[in-house]
Each structure stands twice: as structure tokens, then as C-alpha cells.
Amino acid sequence: MLIPCPHCGTRPVEEFTFLGDASVTRPTSNDPASMEQWYDYVYLRANPRGRFAEFAHHSGGCRAWLVVTRNTETHEVYGAVTARDYARAKGAKA
């Protein structure tokens, strides 16, 4: 599998470390009423067949955390953005 790192170009998967589902968003509230959101954030992960966005660390390269979108069924890689851009875009939407 090849991952298109925005910094390094297309690189082999062996250079990356995966962390799973990137769709989760860390809650901002520390209020006890937000506990349900925290449970979901810490423990609930999607495991879909098909299109899936997941965190990947370019640990053997530029060390950027990326969000790689791929197909879990065909292993086709659709693209990758930095986790920072992904987080900011999500923040802007929220």
C-alpha cells in the first residue's frame, strides 16, 4: 500500500504507524454532564467496510500525523491530509 504524504510524496505503508478512526472529535467540555461524549470519544470507533478515514503517523518519515482515507475492502487509498489541516477544517465546520 502506498500513502501520499503531503510533505514527503508517495511513500510505502511500512513507514507509517496507524491509530485508527479519525472521525472522532475530542470533546472540549470538562463538565460531568459531558461524560457520555467522552466515553464515545475514548472507546467508540467505527469499523466500516468501504471508505474510512484514519490517523496515520509518518513515523519513518516527516513525523507528521496524517488522516489517510482508504477503502477497507479494496485497500484503495483515496488521499491523505495532515491531521492539523483535518482538525482545523473540522473545527471550522463545528
Added chain:
Amino acid sequence: MTSFRLSKGGLIDRAAQLSFSFDGKRFTGHKGDTLASALLANGVTLMGRSFKYHRPRGPITAGAAEPNALVELREGGRKEANTRATMVELYDGLVAASQNRWPSLDFDVGAVNSLASSIFVAGFYYKTFMWPKSFWEKIYEPLIRRAAGLGTASKLPDPDKYEKAYAHCDLLVIGSGPTGLMAALAAGRAGKRVILADEGSALGGSLLNEREEIGGTSGLDWAMGVLAELASLPNVTLMPRTTVIGWFDGNIFGAVERVSDHVAAPDPHEPRQRYWKIIAKRAVLAAGAEERPVAFGGNDTPGVMLASAMRTYANRYAAAAGKSVVVFGNNDHAYRTARDLKAHGVHVEVIIDSRKESGADAAGVPVLRGRMVADVTGGRAVKAVHLTDGTHIACDAVAMSGGFSPIVNLACHKGAKPRWDANLLAFLPPDTGAAFTAAGAAAGKMLLSECLADGAAKGAADGRAISVPTCRDEAHAIAPLWWVKESQGKAFIDYQNDATAKDLPLAAREGYKDIELAKRYTTTGMATDQGKLGNVNAIAIMAEATGRSMDEVGTTTFRPFYTPVAFGAFAGPFTGHHFQPVRKTPLHDWAAEQGAVFVETGLWMRSSWFPRKGEDWLAAASREVLATRSGVGLCDVSTLGKIDVQGRDAGQFLDKLYCNTFSTLAVGKARYGLMLREDGIVSDDGTTSRLAEDHYVMTTTTANAAKVMAQMEFAHQALFPDLDVTYVSVTEQWAQMAVAGPKSRATLQKIVDGLAMSDETVPYMAALEVSILGGIPARLFRLSFSGEHAYELAVPADYGNMAARALMQAGAEFGIVPYGVEALSIMRIEKGHVAGGELNGTTTAGDLGLGKMMSTKKDYIGRMMAQREGLNDPNRQCVVGIRPVDVTDRIRSGAHILRKDDKPSMANDQGYVSSVAWSPMLNMWIGLALVANGRARHGEIVQVWDGLRGTQVLGEICDPMHFDKENKRLHA
């Protein structure tokens, strides 16, 4: 001894004589021979014994699918078991030995298995070695392994090198026969970057083996012309001796190049093999088709061969399988076999065609139609064939052809299944998309003209077609024939695993109708050749036995690798220290001078203790503790992870990472920090110092240095992307040493420049930038892990040895000693400091007695989850001290804590001992333990039960701080 060398012809170099040995006997062959062809040319057809029945076996193929002629190649550390003699290029001095026989290939005691073969039926292993269970490990398994092993591996290290490499191309062509050559030519002429890979020693594929006519010349001459053109194109790379073994995601192909397997020993600058990852925009599978055997009695007798193999031995290697050959088949290729052999002057007794009619040209060889070979007689060499109509024909070799199976393996590596074509009687490759397409015989194109055209079309780039040469086509009519049921003798389906045709209906009757189950029950297709020859026959027999179609039965799964791959090829250069490099600290040389014993901790070599004459580790470590606590000691702590954190938001960032607060830390001060995971469990600890308003230096534990760095990167980039902070690991850049003991200040004072050290100038938890020895920049921290008045001194790595030597000199008058990780660990346990045994991925800050560190005034990683009820249950196991009631008793790490009167069982478990040490200060074994509700149980007498070592002693739960509870020494 009936096979022989033809007097002329072949692609061998008759002028180049090569000497080799097989089972200790010397032979000669020629350059261009394989081991198998050279043995045949020397009259040797018996090359191995079979796996289960120890039957005599010779080569059945001339290529990669060979199940029988497996040998141990080379000797000593270079010995390689289960090597296919049909793929081994002959070289001068080659040494090979047959396998699976005892005491000799000619007389094998194990062949008695064949007489008792009624017990070796399908499911034999399952039926025979069922019980008692305890017999498996000690009796059955060793018995099976001894009786039925293949070759043996060398126990010596492999002296040769292996490499890994990447290649990129527009088009990868797998196979260099007519299809592959046309594909490579079409793309090569269009200027595309082409790689043409073939497992053979020479490129040309079937054109090296067959007599063909292409473009008005011989197929061989045409191939050489195309190869010359390809070689002249700078954008084309030719890779002979390269087997493409797997198709992976991203159109990446794994390939093994046998760089030096064809020479006695590799050139010192060359690897033996090179593992390639070929990243191809497009790939064409032009692997051709594999001829199938027919199941009839004695179809494994040496001298029985696939028809195409017999042609290859004659055409390419000038080796005849026998003097009088019977050709038997269900298709027209039987006839070309007879023609080829006849052209080489080999007598063909008769063609036996299972079909009633055929239009193919027999070239005057008699043909018996509508009949079949039922049995071969002869044992160690073919003597005759018996036909289904009772005819008996004397001969010394049999060529058989049961049709052709496209080599679809690579196309199925991602899980798609091939589909059955009832006209071609073949499984065709599944649709694999535009980036990887099968062409030619691999796609079911059985005529040469179709192959040339298909290769040209599939290789063509940007619509630029090339002209396709004319050629002569062989007839290719076929009628189904899988198993001659009239056979009396064993009719083999899977030669390597000795599975016979009868095993499959038996498996079906016993309920194993699913092909994947039948495979495992009969072991058909489970040998190192993965059923390349016999699987289709097995499926057909299973289809008939169960009244299903071929597609309904289906194939078993095709998995990488196409052929067996040596471990060395995957390991590449990453062996020994190239696999696990040695990480030395900047103080390594100093520690070695001091006589350190080093231990591996991860990749690090850490100085563990510094023995003096006659001391064991405990004596040395105890002495180091006493000397440090009474004077001064010096310890290398450079392996701690060090991370430099800078930026306007550095403090805020650290507040997110640690459960306690760092934004409020004064410049020039250090603070102990505790990191949690987001689920509330402790992940790491260490001290962090503030050197300037926007500049911190963190330390992590040695073990977690890399993990913490990755977590910081995640937290910053994915969670808090707007914090203005930057950080980098400086673990390698700084040497760090602990200077501990009542004389530590006096020692340091002598090397620190222009600073009168006192409790005012360097107070407890101070973190100062200083210089030492007249200008060497340094960082001075007043930290203590030992509980003594102590410091840590950091200097740029290259000054480490110099600083340590200067400290030894400065401390000489106070009796300074170097101390290692053992003494460090003893002192931290005496002081009740937690380390790896307690920070074990299950403990909370509260469990460690550090609950008060958790801030309630800010958000941090792990804050919310740490508040969960279960993580705050008072009955959780928490850190306590443990000491024996009888001070002569020893407490062991890992022992369980039980109530004093409870029976020793895990049901009564109260916790366990997480760290132990012999305390030279207290003269007893002491420990830390994790005990349920432990903090409320100080003073309780418990049992310390070590079920593993069978010991049980009484212990007392106590405060984790065993020594100097008032911390007087820290501030002394």
C-alpha cells in the same frame, strides 16, 4: 539408468564441462543445464523419496512447479533444503543430496510405509494420532516429523548477504514467453519504463523449450531478436532469475531475484538474493500455463513426466527421458511431443489418446485411440504400461498430458477466485482491473498466435499498437480426463504430499466435501508446491464425487508466495546488529573504563553495576549504594528521554500533556510530572524544567521516550493544532549524569564555573544553565531519585566522558563511586519511588499514591476518564511497601499477596509484588506491591505466595518509603 544425453542439439554449451556431485557421487554436466537435466543426462532418474510412502521419485516437470525432485543444495551454512532440482542452474562444484531417505536413496527403510499404506488414507494424521492428548507433544509429533520430514535446514549461520530494493515502472511484465515479450516490446517501443521479470535463468519462456515458428524464423531466434531490441532500449529493464511472488495493495509486486544462486559462492560484493518491491503503474501477467498430470496407477514412477517437461528436456537440455517412450494424453499436445522426440531421434513407441479422434499430426507414430494408461509398472524405473483394454506395452519412459491450467496465482492474491471455462477445461483468472491484467496462456489463450496478439494488445500504451508477427499454431483440442479409475496402483494427485485420487472421494464420503476442508483432510495442495500440478484434478474428482460443477466446488485460496522464499530474502540486510542496532550512551567509554557490566535495555547498553574484584552483581550494587549514601556516587542517566519544548504556548501544551500544571512553574525550576492516557491510566512520568519563559526541557522514562514523542506529536497536531509550540527529541544530544550523596555538592562545586553552590543559589528542584570546566555549557538540576542530596548534570553529548572523568577526579577525595542501574533501582525502592513495575499500564495516579497531582483547574489528557467510579474504587490495588516479617526471608517479584489465613489460591488474591531489592541500608529484602485497598492496610501481616517458585513467607504491608521517611537526607 535409461535417460541419456542426446548427441546434438539443445541450448547447453557442450564445450563448458561442469563437475558436480549428487549424494556423494561425481558427475559432469554442461553450462546451461539444470541439476535435473544434468542428472537425467547422466542416467539418473531417481532423485528423491516421497513424503509419506517414501516412494522413489524423479522429476515430473522441468520448472517451478516441481513436486518430486527436491534436494538439499550446497553444504554447511549455505545448505538449502527442498530446492527444486528443475530450477537449480548447474555450476562447477555444485553439491546436492537427496532428501527423505534413510539410509540411502536406493534402499530406503521408510518405503515399508508403502506396504502398510491402507492405514495412510485421507485423514490419516487425524485418525491415527488422536489420543491420548498427552502423547502429541512427546511421541506423535516427533515421530511424524522424523518419518515424514522433507529436507533438513542447516544449523549454521548463513554466510551470505541479502538485499532489499525498490523499483518503479510504468509496466511490469511477468513472464518472458511469447506473450510477455510482445507486451514488453509494445510498451518499450512507446517509451514506457518497462520491467520484464522471469523466474527462468534465461529470458524467452516457453520459446526456450519448444520448437515454434514465428515471423518466418524459429521461435527461439525470434525471441533472441526481441530480447536484443529490448536490451537496447534504455527504458526497459530485463530481470531474469526473478520470481514475482506476490501481488499486493497499491499494485506493488514482491519479487525475488536469485543474484548468486547459480554460482558456487556469491561475489563478495553481491548478495545471494535480492528482494524487490516493484511498484507498477500497470502490470501484465504473462506467466503461461502449467501442464496437468493424469491420475493413473504408478504415475509417480521415475521416468513418468509431463509431456511438456519431456519436450523441454529434449529441446532445451538435449536430455532424453528414455529410449522408448509412450505418450499418453487427452489433448493434441501429445502429438507434438511425439513429433519433437522423434525429431531428436528418440523412439516413440505409441501415442495413447484417451479421445476417440483427433486431427493432430502424429508424424508416423502409431496412435491408440479411446484407450488410457491404467498402470505403470517398474517401481524405481518405468518398465511397461498397462492400458485400460488390457494391452501391455514395454517402454522406459511415459510422457503424460492432462491439459493446461493457466497460471492464475498472482491474479488471485487479493482474494478474487478464478472461474471455470468448460470449453478450455481450465480455471481462468478473475477480473483484476485495468492495473493488472492477465494475457496469453495465463488468460486462457492457448494458441501461439493468440498469445502474441494478446501480449501486444495488453502491453500497448497510449493506443500505440505494434504489428504482430505471423506464426505456426499447434492444434489444441482437449477432452476431459482426470483420473483413470481402472488403475490398480496408486494414482497420485498431489505428489509431494502423497495424496491419491482415491483419497478425495473418501474425504467426501466422510463429510469433507468443502474443498478447503478436503484440502486439509487429504493434505492435497498443502505441500511446498501448493498443488500447482494437481489441484485442478482434485477439484474435478471432488466435483464428480459430489455431483457438483467445477465452479460449485471452486478452488482453494491462492496466497502469496507463488513459490517458496528463503527467510534470508525477507530479512535482507537486517540481521544481527543491523536488525537491532546497539545504542551506546555518550558516557559509554567512561563507564567501560570504570569496569561497567552493561545490560541491554531496549536497544540501549546501560551500565548495570561496576564490580570490583570478586564481587557479584549484588555485592557490587550494595557497595555502590552504601558508598553513594555515605559519600557520593555518579550514575549515567543519559538514556532518559529528553524533549526540548519551545514556543509561546509551551506551558499550555505541557498542561495538556501532564495531569499536573507546568505553565505556573517558575523559570529556573524543575517539577515532577505525571502523564495519563486519555482513558485515565498513567502512561509516563519524569521531571520537566523551565529554562526560560518559552523554553522547557522534558524528560521521559527510558522505555517510553519514543512513545511519548509520538503522543506529543499527535496531541499537538490532531488535538490542539493552534498551540504555538515546537519540540524536538534531544535524547542523543545531551549526556546526563546523576551525582548523588551527601558529598555531591562539594564534588560538583569543584567543576562548576563561577557559582557558589548553596541551598540559596541551587535550591531543591532548581534547574539552571551553567558552565563547567572553564566554559563547557551545562545544565544543572537539583533532583533526586535516590533520596539523597543529589543533582543531575547535563552536558552536550560530546563532552559527556570528559565531564564524568572530571567528576570522578573531583570526587576522589570523598570516595566517589560510579553506580549502575542496579544500585539506582535499589535506592528508588528504598525510597518507594514508582518505576516500570508500577507504571505498568493498569495503574491510575491514585493507585500510585499520586492522586493529588491531578489538577482540577484545567483540561488535560485523561482528566475526564480518570474520574470514573471504577478508577476511584477504594478497593483498587494501590502501591504499598512490603517487607518480610522474618528479615532472613526473601520476597520475590511477582509473588502474590494473600490474607494471613487464606489458602494459597488465585481466588484469594489480594495483589502482587511489583518490585523487589536487597536493601543494604536495612539489611533485608524489601519490595513494592500493588495491594487491594493497600493504603488502609499498612501494618497488616500477609502471606507472600510465590506459586511459581513454590515459596510462601510472611510479610508486612508498610509505607512504600522504606528508608528515611522524613526525607532528611534529601535536604541535608
